[in-house]
Amino acid sequence: MTPPAPLPPDDLCRADVPPRPAGRLDAARCSVQALARGDSGVATASPVQRWLLVEQPGPWGRDALLQSRFDARVAPLLAERARREDVRVLLVRRPGDRLADAGGRWAYADSRPGREGMWWSVRTSDADLLTAPWDGSVGEPAAGPAYLVCTHGGHDACCALRGRPLARAMPAPGPADVWECSHLGGDRFAANVVVLPHGFYYGQVPGDGGLLVAAHQQGQVALAWLRGRAGLPAHVQAAQHGAREELGLLGVDDLAPLEATRLPDPAPDVERWQVALAGTPGPVTVVVESRPSPEAVHLTCSAARPGRVRTWHRLSVSRDDGRPGSGQ
Template sequence: MSATALPATYDESRGWEPCSDRSLERDDPLAGTGGFGARWLLIEIDGAWGTHALFQSRLDPELGRALARRAEGEGIRPVAIRKFGRRADARRTQTSWRWALADARPGRESIRWGSVEDPAELLHVPLDGSAGIPSSEPALLVCTHARHDQCCAVRGRPVAQALAAAYPDATWESSHLGGDRFAATMIVLPYGLYYGRVPAAQAAEIVESYRHGEVVERYYRGRSSLTNVVQAAQSFARSHTGDLRIDAFTPLSEERIEGGWAVELEHGDDVLTVRVHEQMSAPLLSTCAATIPNAVREFAPDTITRRARL
Protein backbone atom coordinates (compact mmCIF):
# COMPACT_ATOMS: atom_id res chain seq x y z
CA MET A 1 0.00 0.00 0.00
CA SER A 2 1.47 3.35 -0.95
CA ALA A 3 1.28 6.53 1.07
CA THR A 4 -1.36 9.06 0.15
CA ALA A 5 -0.72 12.77 -0.26
CA LEU A 6 -0.93 14.87 2.88
CA PRO A 7 -3.44 17.69 3.20
CA ALA A 8 -2.31 21.26 2.63
CA THR A 9 -1.86 21.73 6.39
CA TYR A 10 1.31 19.64 6.27
CA ASP A 11 4.40 21.87 6.28
CA GLU A 12 7.43 19.81 5.27
CA SER A 13 9.82 22.65 6.18
CA ARG A 14 8.96 22.15 9.85
CA GLY A 15 10.43 18.67 9.77
CA TRP A 16 7.30 16.82 10.78
CA GLU A 17 7.32 13.20 9.65
CA PRO A 18 3.76 11.92 10.02
CA CYS A 19 3.62 8.57 11.80
CA SER A 20 0.57 7.66 9.71
CA ASP A 21 2.55 8.13 6.49
CA ARG A 22 5.36 5.94 7.80
CA SER A 23 2.80 3.30 8.75
CA LEU A 24 1.29 3.38 5.26
CA GLU A 25 4.71 3.01 3.67
CA ARG A 26 5.47 -0.02 5.86
CA ASP A 27 1.95 -1.38 5.30
CA ASP A 28 1.55 -2.06 9.02
CA PRO A 29 -1.28 -4.59 9.44
CA LEU A 30 -4.52 -3.37 11.01
CA ALA A 31 -5.79 -6.77 12.19
CA GLY A 32 -5.76 -7.16 15.95
CA THR A 33 -4.80 -3.57 16.80
CA GLY A 34 -8.01 -2.30 18.39
CA GLY A 35 -7.54 -0.82 21.86
CA PHE A 36 -9.40 -2.35 24.79
CA GLY A 37 -12.64 -0.93 26.11
CA ALA A 38 -15.47 -3.16 27.31
CA ARG A 39 -17.43 -0.16 28.60
CA TRP A 40 -17.03 3.50 27.75
CA LEU A 41 -17.89 6.78 29.46
CA LEU A 42 -18.21 9.66 27.00
CA ILE A 43 -18.04 13.18 28.44
CA GLU A 44 -18.81 16.22 26.29
CA ILE A 45 -16.12 18.88 26.76
CA ASP A 46 -16.19 21.79 24.33
CA GLY A 47 -13.13 23.83 23.43
CA ALA A 48 -9.48 22.82 23.19
CA TRP A 49 -7.97 19.78 24.90
CA GLY A 50 -4.42 19.40 26.16
CA THR A 51 -2.43 16.18 26.00
CA HIS A 52 -4.69 14.68 28.68
CA ALA A 53 -8.17 15.79 27.65
CA LEU A 54 -9.94 15.27 30.97
CA PHE A 55 -7.20 17.08 32.91
CA GLN A 56 -6.36 19.85 30.44
CA SER A 57 -9.59 21.39 29.20
CA ARG A 58 -12.34 23.71 30.42
CA LEU A 59 -13.19 20.96 32.92
CA ASP A 60 -11.65 21.57 36.34
CA PRO A 61 -8.45 19.44 36.46
CA GLU A 62 -9.23 17.89 39.84
CA LEU A 63 -12.73 17.05 38.71
CA GLY A 64 -11.32 15.52 35.54
CA ARG A 65 -8.95 13.35 37.55
CA ALA A 66 -11.75 12.27 39.87
CA LEU A 67 -13.94 11.33 36.90
CA ALA A 68 -11.12 9.32 35.34
CA ARG A 69 -10.35 7.50 38.61
CA ARG A 70 -14.01 6.68 39.18
CA ALA A 71 -14.56 5.34 35.67
CA GLU A 72 -11.32 3.38 35.49
CA GLY A 73 -12.00 1.94 38.93
CA GLU A 74 -15.13 0.36 37.45
CA GLY A 75 -13.29 -0.92 34.38
CA ILE A 76 -14.79 1.81 32.21
CA ARG A 77 -12.78 3.77 29.66
CA PRO A 78 -13.38 7.55 29.84
CA VAL A 79 -13.18 9.63 26.66
CA ALA A 80 -13.75 13.32 25.98
CA ILE A 81 -16.06 14.16 23.07
CA ARG A 82 -17.17 17.35 21.34
CA LYS A 83 -19.21 18.28 18.31
CA PHE A 84 -17.28 19.02 15.14
CA GLY A 85 -15.99 22.61 15.12
CA ARG A 86 -16.16 23.13 18.88
CA ARG A 87 -12.37 22.85 19.30
CA ALA A 88 -11.63 26.55 18.80
CA ASP A 89 -14.83 27.82 20.38
CA ALA A 90 -13.16 28.71 23.67
CA ARG A 91 -15.38 31.77 24.25
CA ARG A 92 -18.57 29.76 24.16
CA THR A 93 -19.97 29.04 27.61
CA GLN A 94 -20.81 25.39 28.04
CA THR A 95 -24.11 25.22 29.93
CA SER A 96 -24.87 21.55 29.38
CA TRP A 97 -22.53 18.61 29.75
CA ARG A 98 -23.75 15.58 27.87
CA TRP A 99 -22.53 12.14 28.81
CA ALA A 100 -23.04 8.63 27.53
CA LEU A 101 -22.37 5.19 28.93
CA ALA A 102 -21.74 2.58 26.25
CA ASP A 103 -21.47 -1.16 26.84
CA ALA A 104 -19.51 -2.88 24.06
CA ARG A 105 -19.56 -6.40 25.46
CA PRO A 106 -21.01 -8.99 23.05
CA GLY A 107 -24.66 -9.57 23.83
CA ARG A 108 -24.86 -6.49 26.07
CA GLU A 109 -24.42 -3.76 23.49
CA SER A 110 -26.16 -0.59 24.61
CA ILE A 111 -25.68 3.14 24.87
CA ARG A 112 -27.47 5.53 27.20
CA TRP A 113 -27.30 9.32 27.09
CA GLY A 114 -27.83 11.97 29.73
CA SER A 115 -26.79 15.51 30.58
CA VAL A 116 -26.04 17.67 33.60
CA GLU A 117 -25.89 21.45 34.03
CA ASP A 118 -23.08 21.38 36.57
CA PRO A 119 -20.05 19.26 35.56
CA ALA A 120 -19.54 18.27 39.20
CA GLU A 121 -22.76 16.27 38.86
CA LEU A 122 -20.92 13.93 36.48
CA LEU A 123 -19.38 12.34 39.57
CA HIS A 124 -22.84 11.14 40.58
CA VAL A 125 -23.92 9.60 37.29
CA PRO A 126 -24.58 5.88 37.95
CA LEU A 127 -22.10 3.71 36.08
CA ASP A 128 -24.24 0.57 36.17
CA GLY A 129 -26.38 1.51 33.17
CA SER A 130 -29.41 2.45 35.24
CA ALA A 131 -29.45 6.14 34.26
CA GLY A 132 -29.79 8.00 31.01
CA ILE A 133 -31.97 7.51 27.96
CA PRO A 134 -31.27 4.43 25.82
CA SER A 135 -30.55 5.04 22.16
CA SER A 136 -30.61 2.73 19.17
CA GLU A 137 -28.39 5.07 17.17
CA PRO A 138 -24.61 4.56 17.06
CA ALA A 139 -22.08 7.04 18.39
CA LEU A 140 -19.41 7.73 15.77
CA LEU A 141 -16.22 8.84 17.50
CA VAL A 142 -13.34 10.16 15.38
CA CYS A 143 -10.05 10.93 17.11
CA THR A 144 -8.99 14.54 16.42
CA HIS A 145 -6.77 14.90 19.49
CA ALA A 146 -4.04 17.16 18.10
CA ARG A 147 -2.16 17.64 21.36
CA HIS A 148 -1.80 13.89 21.67
CA ASP A 149 -0.68 13.32 18.08
CA GLN A 150 -0.60 15.61 15.05
CA CYS A 151 -1.77 12.87 12.70
CA CYS A 152 -4.98 12.48 14.67
CA ALA A 153 -5.87 16.09 13.89
CA VAL A 154 -4.65 16.28 10.29
CA ARG A 155 -6.20 12.96 9.30
CA GLY A 156 -9.11 12.89 11.73
CA ARG A 157 -10.73 16.26 11.19
CA PRO A 158 -11.63 15.71 7.52
CA VAL A 159 -13.26 12.41 8.50
CA ALA A 160 -15.16 14.04 11.37
CA GLN A 161 -16.29 16.81 9.03
CA ALA A 162 -17.53 14.34 6.42
CA LEU A 163 -19.41 12.26 8.97
CA ALA A 164 -20.85 15.33 10.70
CA ALA A 165 -22.28 16.49 7.38
CA ALA A 166 -23.99 13.14 6.81
CA TYR A 167 -24.78 12.10 10.40
CA PRO A 168 -24.74 15.29 12.51
CA ASP A 169 -26.42 13.85 15.59
CA ALA A 170 -24.26 10.72 15.76
CA THR A 171 -20.83 12.19 14.99
CA TRP A 172 -18.34 13.33 17.62
CA GLU A 173 -14.72 14.36 17.72
CA SER A 174 -12.99 12.37 20.44
CA SER A 175 -9.86 12.39 22.53
CA HIS A 176 -7.19 9.71 22.18
CA LEU A 177 -8.47 6.34 20.95
CA GLY A 178 -5.10 4.67 20.39
CA GLY A 179 -3.23 3.61 17.28
CA ASP A 180 -2.04 7.06 16.21
CA ARG A 181 -0.07 5.57 13.31
CA PHE A 182 -3.37 4.36 11.85
CA ALA A 183 -4.95 7.83 11.68
CA ALA A 184 -7.61 8.64 10.84
CA THR A 185 -8.96 6.38 13.58
CA MET A 186 -12.56 6.02 14.67
CA ILE A 187 -14.77 3.76 16.73
CA VAL A 188 -18.45 2.91 16.32
CA LEU A 189 -20.21 2.49 19.65
CA PRO A 190 -21.86 0.67 21.27
CA TYR A 191 -20.34 -2.30 19.39
CA GLY A 192 -16.81 -0.97 19.85
CA LEU A 193 -15.81 -1.34 16.19
CA TYR A 194 -12.34 0.14 15.72
CA TYR A 195 -11.29 1.45 12.31
CA GLY A 196 -8.04 2.90 11.01
CA ARG A 197 -6.72 4.70 7.92
CA VAL A 198 -10.25 5.88 7.24
CA PRO A 199 -10.48 8.17 4.20
CA ALA A 200 -13.01 10.99 4.49
CA ALA A 201 -14.59 9.98 1.19
CA GLN A 202 -15.27 6.43 2.44
CA ALA A 203 -16.23 7.21 6.04
CA ALA A 204 -19.96 7.00 5.32
CA GLU A 205 -19.47 3.49 3.95
CA ILE A 206 -18.49 2.37 7.45
CA VAL A 207 -21.71 3.78 8.89
CA GLU A 208 -23.93 2.29 6.22
CA SER A 209 -22.24 -1.10 6.61
CA TYR A 210 -22.87 -0.88 10.35
CA ARG A 211 -26.54 -0.21 9.70
CA HIS A 212 -26.58 -3.41 7.64
CA GLY A 213 -24.83 -5.35 10.42
CA GLU A 214 -21.44 -5.58 8.70
CA VAL A 215 -17.89 -4.30 9.05
CA VAL A 216 -15.68 -2.81 6.35
CA GLU A 217 -12.74 -5.17 6.56
CA ARG A 218 -10.12 -3.10 4.73
CA TYR A 219 -10.23 -0.44 7.47
CA TYR A 220 -11.21 -2.66 10.40
CA ARG A 221 -8.88 -3.05 13.40
CA GLY A 222 -11.02 -5.13 15.74
CA ARG A 223 -13.68 -5.01 18.41
CA SER A 224 -12.79 -3.15 21.61
CA SER A 225 -14.28 -5.68 24.04
CA LEU A 226 -12.13 -8.54 22.70
CA THR A 227 -8.46 -9.34 23.11
CA ASN A 228 -6.07 -8.48 20.30
CA VAL A 229 -5.57 -12.19 19.63
CA VAL A 230 -9.30 -12.76 19.12
CA GLN A 231 -9.57 -9.58 17.04
CA ALA A 232 -6.86 -10.91 14.73
CA ALA A 233 -8.41 -14.39 14.55
CA GLN A 234 -11.77 -12.90 13.58
CA SER A 235 -10.10 -10.82 10.86
CA PHE A 236 -8.41 -13.88 9.39
CA ALA A 237 -11.71 -15.80 9.55
CA ARG A 238 -13.49 -13.00 7.69
CA SER A 239 -10.83 -12.99 4.99
CA HIS A 240 -11.08 -16.78 4.74
CA THR A 241 -14.88 -16.97 4.52
CA GLY A 242 -15.90 -13.58 3.13
CA ASP A 243 -18.46 -13.22 5.94
CA LEU A 244 -18.49 -9.56 7.04
CA ARG A 245 -21.31 -9.72 9.59
CA ILE A 246 -20.45 -8.03 12.88
CA ASP A 247 -21.65 -11.01 14.92
CA ALA A 248 -20.52 -13.75 12.55
CA PHE A 249 -17.64 -15.13 14.62
CA THR A 250 -18.56 -15.50 18.28
CA PRO A 251 -15.46 -16.30 20.39
CA LEU A 252 -15.74 -19.64 22.19
CA SER A 253 -12.20 -20.05 23.50
CA GLU A 254 -8.70 -18.60 23.30
CA GLU A 255 -5.87 -21.01 24.14
CA ARG A 256 -2.14 -20.39 24.31
CA ILE A 257 -0.37 -23.15 22.38
CA GLU A 258 3.19 -23.76 21.30
CA GLY A 259 4.11 -21.09 18.81
CA GLY A 260 0.97 -19.00 19.21
CA TRP A 261 -2.73 -19.27 19.98
CA ALA A 262 -5.71 -21.37 18.98
CA VAL A 263 -8.96 -19.40 18.88
CA GLU A 264 -12.31 -21.15 18.46
CA LEU A 265 -15.01 -19.10 16.75
CA GLU A 266 -18.64 -20.07 16.30
CA HIS A 267 -19.73 -19.67 12.70
CA GLY A 268 -23.29 -20.75 12.02
CA ASP A 269 -23.53 -24.48 12.72
CA ASP A 270 -19.76 -24.88 12.66
CA VAL A 271 -16.73 -24.00 14.75
CA LEU A 272 -13.66 -22.48 13.14
CA THR A 273 -10.32 -23.03 14.85
CA VAL A 274 -7.96 -20.23 13.88
CA ARG A 275 -4.31 -20.68 14.79
CA VAL A 276 -2.33 -17.46 14.86
CA HIS A 277 1.18 -16.52 15.86
CA GLU A 278 2.76 -13.33 17.06
CA GLN A 279 5.70 -11.70 15.37
CA MET A 280 7.58 -8.55 16.25
CA SER A 281 7.95 -5.81 13.68
CA ALA A 282 11.19 -4.09 12.84
CA PRO A 283 11.80 -1.18 15.24
CA LEU A 284 9.56 1.74 14.29
CA LEU A 285 8.33 5.12 15.49
CA SER A 286 4.69 4.45 16.30
CA THR A 287 3.68 8.07 17.00
CA CYS A 288 4.64 11.47 15.68
CA ALA A 289 6.27 12.33 19.02
CA ALA A 290 8.25 9.09 19.33
CA THR A 291 12.03 9.46 19.17
CA ILE A 292 13.18 5.93 19.99
CA PRO A 293 12.17 3.14 17.58
CA ASN A 294 10.48 0.16 19.21
CA ALA A 295 9.18 -3.10 17.81
CA VAL A 296 5.44 -3.69 18.00
CA ARG A 297 3.66 -7.01 17.94
CA GLU A 298 1.77 -8.15 14.89
CA PHE A 299 -0.33 -11.24 14.22
CA ALA A 300 -0.24 -13.65 11.30
CA PRO A 301 -2.47 -16.65 10.53
CA ASP A 302 -1.20 -20.23 10.52
CA THR A 303 -4.18 -22.48 9.85
CA ILE A 304 -7.97 -22.29 9.80
CA THR A 305 -9.97 -25.49 10.23
CA ARG A 306 -13.70 -26.13 10.40
CA ARG A 307 -15.72 -28.72 12.29
CA ALA A 308 -19.38 -29.20 13.01
CA ARG A 309 -20.57 -27.71 16.27
CA LEU A 310 -21.54 -30.43 18.72
Protein backbone atom coordinates in the same frame (compact mmCIF):
# COMPACT_ATOMS: atom_id res chain seq x y z
CA MET B 1 -2.92 14.56 42.88
CA THR B 2 -2.08 17.84 41.15
CA PRO B 3 -3.57 18.19 37.65
CA PRO B 4 -1.46 19.59 34.82
CA ALA B 5 -1.63 23.31 34.25
CA PRO B 6 -4.71 24.41 32.28
CA LEU B 7 -4.43 25.68 28.75
CA PRO B 8 -4.38 29.44 28.06
CA PRO B 9 -7.92 30.92 28.31
CA ASP B 10 -7.89 32.30 24.76
CA ASP B 11 -7.30 28.84 23.34
CA LEU B 12 -9.95 27.16 25.49
CA CYS B 13 -12.73 28.98 23.68
CA ARG B 14 -11.90 27.44 20.33
CA ALA B 15 -12.59 24.00 18.94
CA ASP B 16 -11.29 24.57 15.44
CA VAL B 17 -7.61 24.43 16.42
CA PRO B 18 -5.55 22.01 18.52
CA PRO B 19 -3.79 23.23 21.68
CA ARG B 20 -0.61 23.66 19.63
CA PRO B 21 -0.14 23.96 15.88
CA ALA B 22 -0.51 20.54 14.27
CA GLY B 23 1.80 21.35 11.38
CA ARG B 24 1.66 19.66 8.00
CA LEU B 25 0.97 16.09 6.96
CA ASP B 26 4.42 15.59 5.49
CA ALA B 27 6.59 12.52 4.98
CA ALA B 28 7.93 12.64 8.54
CA ARG B 29 4.52 12.06 10.11
CA CYS B 30 3.93 8.68 11.77
CA SER B 31 0.70 7.99 9.84
CA VAL B 32 2.35 8.79 6.50
CA GLN B 33 5.23 6.45 7.26
CA ALA B 34 2.89 3.69 8.46
CA LEU B 35 0.90 3.87 5.23
CA ALA B 36 4.10 3.74 3.19
CA ARG B 37 5.34 0.70 5.12
CA GLY B 38 1.94 -1.01 4.92
CA ASP B 39 1.68 -1.42 8.70
CA SER B 40 -1.08 -3.81 9.73
CA GLY B 41 -3.58 -2.57 12.28
CA VAL B 42 -5.14 -6.02 12.78
CA ALA B 43 -5.70 -6.90 16.45
CA THR B 44 -4.78 -3.46 17.80
CA ALA B 45 -8.11 -2.46 19.37
CA SER B 46 -8.15 -1.33 22.99
CA PRO B 47 -8.90 -3.80 25.83
CA VAL B 48 -11.59 -1.43 27.18
CA GLN B 49 -15.21 -2.63 27.36
CA ARG B 50 -17.02 0.22 29.12
CA TRP B 51 -16.93 3.88 28.18
CA LEU B 52 -17.82 7.30 29.53
CA LEU B 53 -18.24 9.98 26.86
CA VAL B 54 -18.07 13.53 28.18
CA GLU B 55 -18.97 16.42 25.90
CA GLN B 56 -16.25 19.05 26.31
CA PRO B 57 -15.67 21.53 23.47
CA GLY B 58 -12.48 23.50 23.15
CA PRO B 59 -9.00 22.06 22.64
CA TRP B 60 -7.55 19.36 24.84
CA GLY B 61 -4.00 19.06 26.14
CA ARG B 62 -2.10 15.80 26.03
CA ASP B 63 -4.09 14.57 29.03
CA ALA B 64 -7.47 15.59 27.68
CA LEU B 65 -9.55 15.31 30.85
CA LEU B 66 -7.07 17.17 33.04
CA GLN B 67 -6.06 19.72 30.41
CA SER B 68 -9.36 21.08 29.17
CA ARG B 69 -12.11 23.33 30.43
CA PHE B 70 -13.62 20.47 32.39
CA ASP B 71 -13.80 21.38 36.10
CA ALA B 72 -10.21 21.06 37.36
CA ARG B 73 -11.40 20.05 40.85
CA VAL B 74 -13.58 17.26 39.50
CA ALA B 75 -11.26 15.91 36.78
CA PRO B 76 -8.82 13.94 38.99
CA LEU B 77 -11.72 12.50 41.00
CA LEU B 78 -13.48 11.40 37.84
CA ALA B 79 -10.26 9.87 36.51
CA GLU B 80 -9.84 7.94 39.75
CA ARG B 81 -13.41 6.61 39.63
CA ALA B 82 -12.93 5.55 36.02
CA ARG B 83 -9.73 3.65 36.92
CA ARG B 84 -11.47 1.99 39.84
CA GLU B 85 -14.46 0.88 37.77
CA ASP B 86 -12.41 0.07 34.65
CA VAL B 87 -14.20 2.60 32.45
CA ARG B 88 -12.50 4.52 29.63
CA VAL B 89 -13.18 8.28 29.67
CA LEU B 90 -13.27 9.99 26.29
CA LEU B 91 -13.88 13.68 25.78
CA VAL B 92 -16.12 14.36 22.80
CA ARG B 93 -17.19 17.43 20.86
CA ARG B 94 -19.18 18.20 17.75
CA PRO B 95 -17.04 18.47 14.62
CA GLY B 96 -16.16 22.16 14.27
CA ASP B 97 -18.30 23.18 17.21
CA ARG B 98 -17.46 26.01 19.56
CA LEU B 99 -17.87 26.22 23.30
CA ALA B 100 -21.23 28.03 23.25
CA ASP B 101 -22.83 25.17 21.33
CA ALA B 102 -22.20 22.57 24.04
CA GLY B 103 -25.16 20.93 25.72
CA GLY B 104 -23.41 19.28 28.65
CA ARG B 105 -24.12 15.85 27.21
CA TRP B 106 -22.55 12.66 28.43
CA ALA B 107 -23.05 8.99 27.68
CA TYR B 108 -22.31 5.62 29.16
CA ALA B 109 -21.57 2.87 26.64
CA ASP B 110 -21.15 -0.87 27.21
CA SER B 111 -19.31 -2.92 24.57
CA ARG B 112 -19.45 -6.28 26.32
CA PRO B 113 -20.91 -8.97 24.04
CA GLY B 114 -24.59 -9.42 24.80
CA ARG B 115 -24.75 -6.16 26.78
CA GLU B 116 -24.11 -3.66 23.99
CA GLY B 117 -25.79 -0.33 24.55
CA MET B 118 -25.29 3.40 24.88
CA TRP B 119 -27.31 5.88 26.95
CA TRP B 120 -27.17 9.68 26.64
CA SER B 121 -27.80 12.12 29.48
CA VAL B 122 -27.28 15.83 30.22
CA ARG B 123 -25.31 17.06 33.23
CA THR B 124 -25.92 20.34 35.03
CA SER B 125 -22.37 20.37 36.40
CA ASP B 126 -19.24 18.29 35.86
CA ALA B 127 -19.53 17.03 39.43
CA ASP B 128 -22.71 15.18 38.46
CA LEU B 129 -20.54 12.57 36.78
CA LEU B 130 -18.96 11.58 40.11
CA THR B 131 -22.23 10.11 41.41
CA ALA B 132 -24.16 9.28 38.24
CA PRO B 133 -24.65 5.53 37.71
CA TRP B 134 -22.50 4.04 34.96
CA ASP B 135 -24.70 1.07 34.14
CA GLY B 136 -27.27 2.17 31.59
CA SER B 137 -29.95 2.81 34.19
CA VAL B 138 -30.20 6.51 33.33
CA GLY B 139 -30.34 8.38 30.05
CA GLU B 140 -31.95 7.90 26.66
CA PRO B 141 -30.87 4.81 24.72
CA ALA B 142 -29.04 5.65 21.51
CA ALA B 143 -31.06 4.82 18.42
CA GLY B 144 -28.05 3.71 16.40
CA PRO B 145 -24.26 3.54 16.36
CA ALA B 146 -22.08 6.53 17.19
CA TYR B 147 -18.90 7.23 15.23
CA LEU B 148 -16.08 8.69 17.34
CA VAL B 149 -13.21 10.10 15.29
CA CYS B 150 -9.95 10.75 17.13
CA THR B 151 -8.94 14.37 16.54
CA HIS B 152 -6.68 14.74 19.57
CA GLY B 153 -3.94 16.93 18.14
CA GLY B 154 -2.58 17.58 21.62
CA HIS B 155 -1.63 13.91 21.76
CA ASP B 156 -0.43 13.42 18.18
CA ALA B 157 -0.56 15.78 15.22
CA CYS B 158 -1.69 13.03 12.81
CA CYS B 159 -4.91 12.61 14.79
CA ALA B 160 -5.86 16.22 14.10
CA LEU B 161 -4.51 16.41 10.57
CA ARG B 162 -6.34 13.30 9.40
CA GLY B 163 -9.16 13.07 11.95
CA ARG B 164 -10.72 16.51 11.74
CA PRO B 165 -11.43 16.47 8.00
CA LEU B 166 -12.92 12.98 8.36
CA ALA B 167 -15.16 13.99 11.29
CA ARG B 168 -16.50 16.98 9.38
CA ALA B 169 -17.18 14.98 6.22
CA MET B 170 -18.50 11.67 7.60
CA PRO B 171 -22.03 11.14 6.24
CA ALA B 172 -23.73 9.73 9.33
CA PRO B 173 -27.53 9.52 9.25
CA GLY B 174 -28.14 11.84 12.21
CA PRO B 175 -26.52 14.92 13.76
CA ALA B 176 -25.76 13.11 17.04
CA ASP B 177 -23.96 10.23 15.39
CA VAL B 178 -20.50 11.70 14.66
CA TRP B 179 -18.21 13.14 17.33
CA GLU B 180 -14.61 14.22 17.56
CA CYS B 181 -13.00 12.40 20.49
CA SER B 182 -9.84 12.34 22.55
CA HIS B 183 -7.02 9.79 22.24
CA LEU B 184 -8.02 6.31 21.04
CA GLY B 185 -4.55 4.79 20.58
CA GLY B 186 -2.61 3.70 17.52
CA ASP B 187 -1.74 7.20 16.34
CA ARG B 188 0.08 5.91 13.27
CA PHE B 189 -3.20 4.45 12.02
CA ALA B 190 -4.91 7.87 11.84
CA ALA B 191 -7.58 8.58 10.92
CA ASN B 192 -8.85 6.38 13.75
CA VAL B 193 -12.53 5.73 14.47
CA VAL B 194 -14.33 3.71 17.14
CA VAL B 195 -17.94 2.72 16.54
CA LEU B 196 -19.99 2.38 19.70
CA PRO B 197 -21.63 0.59 21.35
CA HIS B 198 -19.98 -2.53 19.89
CA GLY B 199 -16.51 -1.01 20.18
CA PHE B 200 -15.17 -1.70 16.69
CA TYR B 201 -11.88 0.11 16.05
CA TYR B 202 -10.95 1.30 12.56
CA GLY B 203 -7.74 2.82 11.27
CA GLN B 204 -6.48 4.58 8.16
CA VAL B 205 -10.09 5.35 7.25
CA PRO B 206 -10.04 7.01 3.82
CA GLY B 207 -12.16 9.68 2.19
CA ASP B 208 -15.30 10.70 4.04
CA GLY B 209 -15.75 7.35 5.79
CA GLY B 210 -18.95 6.73 3.85
CA LEU B 211 -18.24 3.04 3.26
CA LEU B 212 -17.65 2.50 6.98
CA VAL B 213 -20.96 4.18 7.85
CA ALA B 214 -22.81 2.24 5.15
CA ALA B 215 -21.47 -1.07 6.48
CA HIS B 216 -22.61 -0.36 10.05
CA GLN B 217 -26.01 0.83 8.88
CA GLN B 218 -26.37 -2.69 7.50
CA GLY B 219 -25.15 -4.30 10.72
CA GLN B 220 -21.78 -5.22 9.26
CA VAL B 221 -18.13 -4.33 9.80
CA ALA B 222 -16.00 -2.54 7.21
CA LEU B 223 -13.29 -5.18 7.07
CA ALA B 224 -10.79 -3.25 4.94
CA TRP B 225 -10.04 -0.83 7.79
CA LEU B 226 -11.01 -2.92 10.82
CA ARG B 227 -8.43 -2.99 13.62
CA GLY B 228 -10.51 -5.20 15.91
CA ARG B 229 -13.21 -5.22 18.54
CA ALA B 230 -12.43 -3.52 21.83
CA GLY B 231 -12.36 -5.69 24.94
CA LEU B 232 -11.17 -8.86 23.24
CA PRO B 233 -7.62 -10.25 23.59
CA ALA B 234 -5.36 -9.59 20.61
CA HIS B 235 -5.28 -13.25 19.55
CA VAL B 236 -9.10 -13.34 19.46
CA GLN B 237 -9.24 -10.13 17.44
CA ALA B 238 -6.75 -11.63 15.00
CA ALA B 239 -8.71 -14.88 14.74
CA GLN B 240 -11.97 -13.04 14.08
CA HIS B 241 -10.30 -10.95 11.38
CA GLY B 242 -8.86 -14.03 9.71
CA ALA B 243 -12.19 -15.85 9.77
CA ARG B 244 -14.03 -12.81 8.38
CA GLU B 245 -11.54 -12.63 5.52
CA GLU B 246 -11.78 -16.34 4.78
CA LEU B 247 -15.52 -16.93 5.26
CA GLY B 248 -17.04 -13.53 4.51
CA LEU B 249 -18.88 -13.35 7.84
CA LEU B 250 -19.16 -9.59 8.32
CA GLY B 251 -22.05 -9.23 10.77
CA VAL B 252 -21.20 -7.21 13.88
CA ASP B 253 -22.25 -10.12 16.08
CA ASP B 254 -20.64 -12.87 13.98
CA LEU B 255 -17.82 -15.07 15.29
CA ALA B 256 -18.21 -14.73 19.04
CA PRO B 257 -15.22 -16.30 20.84
CA LEU B 258 -15.76 -19.75 22.36
CA GLU B 259 -12.32 -20.92 23.46
CA ALA B 260 -8.66 -20.02 23.00
CA THR B 261 -5.64 -22.27 23.48
CA ARG B 262 -2.00 -21.20 23.51
CA LEU B 263 -0.01 -23.50 21.26
CA PRO B 264 3.70 -24.27 21.64
CA ASP B 265 5.81 -21.38 20.42
CA PRO B 266 7.42 -22.38 17.11
CA ALA B 267 10.36 -20.01 17.59
CA PRO B 268 11.66 -17.41 20.03
CA ASP B 269 9.44 -14.31 20.14
CA VAL B 270 6.76 -16.03 18.06
CA GLU B 271 3.37 -16.59 19.72
CA ARG B 272 0.78 -19.02 18.32
CA TRP B 273 -2.88 -19.50 19.31
CA GLN B 274 -5.78 -21.72 18.31
CA VAL B 275 -9.10 -19.92 18.70
CA ALA B 276 -12.60 -21.41 18.41
CA LEU B 277 -15.31 -19.01 17.23
CA ALA B 278 -19.08 -19.36 16.86
CA GLY B 279 -19.55 -19.58 13.11
CA THR B 280 -22.31 -20.26 10.61
CA PRO B 281 -23.55 -22.95 10.53
CA GLY B 282 -21.13 -24.28 13.15
CA PRO B 283 -17.95 -23.42 15.05
CA VAL B 284 -14.85 -22.15 13.27
CA THR B 285 -11.29 -22.88 14.36
CA VAL B 286 -8.58 -20.36 13.52
CA VAL B 287 -4.84 -20.60 14.13
CA VAL B 288 -3.05 -17.27 14.34
CA GLU B 289 0.53 -16.27 14.97
CA SER B 290 2.15 -13.12 16.34
CA ARG B 291 5.66 -12.07 15.33
CA PRO B 292 7.81 -9.06 16.17
CA SER B 293 8.19 -6.44 13.48
CA PRO B 294 11.44 -6.83 11.51
CA GLU B 295 12.55 -3.30 12.28
CA ALA B 296 12.03 -0.64 14.93
CA VAL B 297 9.94 2.31 13.76
CA HIS B 298 8.59 5.56 15.15
CA LEU B 299 5.11 4.72 16.40
CA THR B 300 4.03 8.32 17.02
CA CYS B 301 5.08 11.69 15.67
CA SER B 302 6.54 12.62 19.06
CA ALA B 303 8.32 9.33 19.80
CA ALA B 304 11.81 9.98 21.13
CA ARG B 305 13.12 6.68 19.75
CA PRO B 306 11.85 3.91 17.46
CA GLY B 307 10.11 0.86 18.87
CA ARG B 308 9.02 -2.59 17.74
CA VAL B 309 5.49 -3.92 17.47
CA ARG B 310 3.96 -7.35 17.07
CA THR B 311 1.93 -8.24 14.00
CA TRP B 312 -0.70 -10.98 13.73
CA HIS B 313 -1.05 -13.44 10.86
CA ARG B 314 -3.73 -15.99 9.95
CA LEU B 315 -2.28 -19.49 9.52
CA SER B 316 -5.43 -21.54 8.98
CA VAL B 317 -9.23 -21.41 9.16
CA SER B 318 -11.38 -24.55 9.35
CA ARG B 319 -15.01 -25.37 10.10
CA ASP B 320 -16.33 -28.18 12.25
CA ASP B 321 -17.42 -30.09 9.14
CA GLY B 322 -13.76 -30.46 8.23
CA ARG B 323 -13.82 -28.06 5.29
CA PRO B 324 -10.54 -26.15 5.45
CA GLY B 325 -9.93 -22.53 4.66
CA SER B 326 -6.77 -21.33 3.02
CA GLY B 327 -3.73 -20.52 5.14
CA GLN B 328 -1.09 -17.89 4.68
